[in-house]
Amino acid sequence: MTDWAAIAAGAERAGLAVQGGFALDAEESRGDLAGVATIALIGLGGENGWVAFANSPEATDGEADPLDRWSLRVVGALAEDLGARPLYPFGGPPHWPFQRWALRAEDLFISPLGLLIHPVYGLWRGYRGALAFAEPIAVPPRPITQSPCERCATRPCLSACPVDAFSAQGYDVAACVTHLRSEAGRPCMERGCLARRACPVGAEHAHGSAQAAFHIAAFLNGQRPG
Ligand code: B12
Ligand code: SF4
Ligand code: SF4
Incomplete structure (x- = not known):
């Protein structure tokens, strides 16, 4: 049984960070997301994550889309370890609705720029993938805050x-x-x-x-x- 701490620890080892999660209801758990009970969103783990990418083969091989290719490999390996299905923000259209998911996963709000804003991380939330789990996993509660843009x-x-x-x-x-x-x-x-x-x-x-x-x-x- 996967728990949130195991997801967070696995992500950190890979230079990634879990940026919230949410449970899907029965209506959502169908079509392309059939059988999915929980989604965890994954971003780059701050400066360490950037360094992990910058030192990767993808960053220096001169081929196109190095960060997306790194994400495919690293988020893919994390998903395999945890028994989840990886989903990515790139590669569309169609696009998985990462911003809509993010609004449910964390304390995020729509800023006047269209980018989502977080009371602590500001406009600097970004996503390298998501993990879709068949099992229901208890996600950490989100603090209820107000959009920083309001003040x-x-x-x-x-x-x-x-x-x-x-x-x-x-x-x-x-x-x-x-x-x-x-x-x-x-x-x-x-x-x-x-x-x-x-x-x-x-x-x-x-x-x-x-x-x-x-x-x-x-x-x-x-x-x-x-
Ligand atoms: C296509 C795309 C673009 C296009 C068009 C963006 C546009 N404004 O129309 C272009 C290439 C121009 C672009 C540019 C940028 N993008 Co962009 N982009 C995407 C992508 C791949 C798909 C978006 C999409 O069409 N989703 C489809 C719909 C169905 O999904 P959705 O979650 O429901 O999203 C919609 C809602 O948020 C809705 N929405 C807007 N306002 C409101 C208001 C309300 C009340 C509600 C309910 C919904 C809503 O609009 C969204 C788009 O349709 C996403 C990744 C992804 N898969 O989501 C990144 C993404 C949105 N982009 C991102 C970023 C960071 C950028 C850039 C800063 C450049 C960059 N990559 O560094 C710029 C700045 C854009 C800006 N100021 O808005 C981040 C946003 C993170 C955040 N904090 O919000 C994402 C999530 C990518 C990521 N990997 O993290 N982008
Ligand atoms: S990158 Fe930002 S500030 Fe620069 S022209 Fe584009 S929207 Fe304006
Ligand atoms: S807090 Fe202010 S500057 Fe920052 S996105 Fe919101 S309105 Fe813009």
Whole structure:
């Protein structure tokens, strides 16, 4: 019988971290998720996780999508050890609804950027996979908190983007990508999204410069030319 402590310990050994979980009800436990009773969400284990990836063969073999390939191997091995089925945030469409799952798994809220925000980790929650268990597993209770955005009077995230990519209409991906491809986009390419970085919540959990530059380059590479 798997318990939460065993999942957390196995994840930590692999450079990963469990970021909450939830039970599926009978309605959800069907179709592609038939037989699944519990889902645990998995992220990179902070700076240690980044170092584990950076020292992996995938990070240096020059092939495409190194972090996704590392996640397939490492989350896949963890799932096998624990008798779970691995699910991944990449590889779609269709996409597994990681943000919807995350809202149930932890104290997360939708920020004005569309990214989910955590009272402690700020906008820096991200996912490398999920473990789907057939057995019901008791998940840790979540503290009930309020979205940090509700007491954020100045909302610096909304004024930090040089091309105002965030508005009431949503996230203007084309404006962002055009800017990133221009000389003026260098600060975003070197430091990561300036709007995400402008949020004061959980700033100590922000990606380091190598990780920030890696993610923004991966995001840009995934966009079509133009
Ligand atoms: C496609 C995609 C993109 C696209 C389009 C995003 C968009 N805004 O439309 C592009 C390439 C532009 C993109 C960019 C980025 N993405 Co993206 N992206 C995804 C991906 C692969 C699928 C999203 C999707 O379509 N899901 C399908 C629907 C059915 O799933 P869902 O959980 O129900 O998600 C929806 C709800 O959250 C809903 N929603 C939005 N507002 C509201 C409000 C309410 C009230 C409710 C109930 C729901 C809701 O919108 C979501 C998308 O449809 C997810 C990974 C995944 N599998 O979820 C990552 C993901 C959402 N991205 C992520 C990130 C970090 C980014 C970037 C910062 C770049 C990066 N990778 O570093 C940027 C910034 C985007 C931004 N400001 O929103 C993270 C978000 C983590 C977080 N803290 O929220 C995810 C989860 C990936 C991960 N591995 O962790 N992304
Ligand atoms: S800057 Fe303020 S409004 Fe924006 S995401 Fe952070 S807490 Fe929320
Ligand atoms: S990466 Fe730069 S241009 Fe794109 S949304 Fe973030 S701040 Fe704006």
